[in-house]
Amino acid sequence: MLRIYPEMEFSAKCPKDGAALNIKNVVIPGMRCLANVSCPTCANNYYIDLPVGQGLWSPIVLNQATAEICDPLAMTWFSRPLQAGFTHRVTSEIVPIVHKFFDAERIVIVNCLDFLYGHALLKLLNVQRHLKNSPHLGCCVLVPTQLVHLVPDGVAEIWEFPIAIKEGWKWYVSLEGWIDKQLIQRQECFLSPAYSHPSNQDYDLHYFVRNLPDIGDRVQTKQPIILFSYREERLWGRNLAAQQRNIQKLYHQLSLLFPDMVFVLVGFGNKNRISQTKAEIVDLRADKFDLERDRLWMAYMSAADCVIGVHGSNMLLPSGLAKSTVELVPRSRIANTVQDFLFSHNKTDLRDALLFYRLLYGNESLSSIQPLEVTNMVESVLLYSPINSNWFKVDNSQTALSSLHFAYQKFLEQKAKTSLQLSSSQALLKQKIKQTIKIITTAK
Numbered sequence: 001m002l003r004i005y006p007e008m009e010f011s012a013k014c015p016k017d018g019a020a021l022n023i024k025n026v027v028i029p030g031m032r033c034l035a036n037v038s039c040p041t042c043a044n045n046y047y048i049d050l051p052v053g054q055g056l057w058s059p060i061v062l063n064q065a066t067a068e069i070c071d072p073l074a075m076t077w078f079s080r081p082l083q084a085g086f087t088h089r090v091t092s093e094i095v096p097i098v099h100k101f102f103d104a105e106r107i108v109i110v111n112c113l114d115f116l117y118g119h120a121l122l123k124l125l126n127v128q129r130h131l132k133n134s135p136h137l138g139c140c141v142l143v144p145t146q147l148v149h150l151v152p153d154g155v156a157e158i159w160e161f162p163i164a165i166k167e168g169w170k171w172y173v174s175l176e177g178w179i180d181k182q183l184i185q186r187q188e189c190f191l192s193p194a195y196s197h198p199s200n201q202d203y204d205l206h207y208f209v210r211n212l213p214d215i216g217d218r219v220q221t222k223q224p225i226i227l228f229s230y231r232e233e234r235l236w237g238r239n240l241a242a243q244q245r246n247i248q249k250l251y252h253q254l255s256l257l258f259p260d261m262v263f264v265l266v267g268f269g270n271k272n273r274i275s276q277t278k279a280e281i282v283d284l285r286a287d288k289f290d291l292e293r294d295r296l297w298m299a300y301m302s303a304a305d306c307v308i309g310v311h312g313s314n315m316l317l318p319s320g321l322a323k324s325t326v327e328l329v330p331r332s333r334i335a336n337t338v339q340d341f342l343f344s345h346n347k348t349d350l351r352d353a354l355l356f357y358r359l360l361y362g363n364e365s366l367s368s369i370q371p372l373e374v375t376n377m378v379e380s381v382l383l384y385s386p387i388n389s390n391w392f393k394v395d396n397s398q399t400a401l402s403s404l405h406f407a408y409q410k411f412l413e414q415k416a417k418t419s420l421q422l423s424s425s426q427a428l429l430k431q432k433i434k435q436t437i438k439i440i441t442t443a444k
């Protein structure tokens, strides 16, 4: 944690001449947590990223007079928004809505603002660490409206900033002033490092995802629950039409393997029409964010046996909540592999990560990944991974052996269902052939 009030515990050097900078005050105008500094040698004034989130790795320095950027690691996705935000500051009055739970003279601020949903969520997961390790500090969480319902119990205050997540990169002059007022009212203030990729040993999603609707009645007799995390900007295929064909085929093939499955669609957009021809489809897609719909999505994610999606299609929560994940990764995203996964708190055996999180690497449009490959991977994850996972643990777990027998029994039942389904569809085929022959013979 970084102390920011009454004094700031921070030091940095001038990018121009290396002189130790004079630290004036903290500035939080949005997603950035900045130090307002000046150089005693060259007299330049700068804003510099404090060690928070991406700023831990690649802090950017911005010259206040020229808006010139110093970005030695060339992280343009991180430096450009700072420059653009600074040069086009938002002057309309937008300030947080405060949800206060208790008074705190000494606080830690967790700034979860960002212009990407996943980044904001990952920052939010840091809250649990502060609640556990710093119970003497009141935790104040600065979040966009869309994430308020995920802030865990136990925080002192939620500072709900009423903007769309994608607007999170902007520089809000009114927020800057509002934060200053918050600081001077307190005895002592710290800033959370808001690590970009906290470990699953430091968060448990159940603290964040709660108050979900009960879907027990809707899925009671259905097995497995397979969820597709749908997006229209991260396509599986060259275009929307190709994605529709891929999802439809995938659904069809999974239906043959798992006749009692529920195929759930969650995510934004409704342009692809997926027709229910066999197993049940639950289509929960929406055009825009809605709190109750979000809770329903999370209820299905939590119940899902497997979630399928394209890298970048909001896979964090589905992967963290579902029992297993199959992700399609375009070529250009290979370097970002695993960044969009969350892991459940109880996943501690390395082998489980490989068994329950599977990646299929494709070309840039993912047109090289056929639905059958995805079907085969899902089948492997659903039928074989639970068996292997328990079999691997027989040496150090009392219950693994009975769980192994249970998993194997489920496997046999599923295989029996699939073969019944195949034999009945074959019988249907035979009947159709007979009818066709009869029609042809009669015509003659």
Ligand SMILES: [Zn+2]
Pocket: 014, 015, 016, 017, 018, 019, 039, 040, 041, 042, 043, 044
């Ligand atoms: Zn200087």
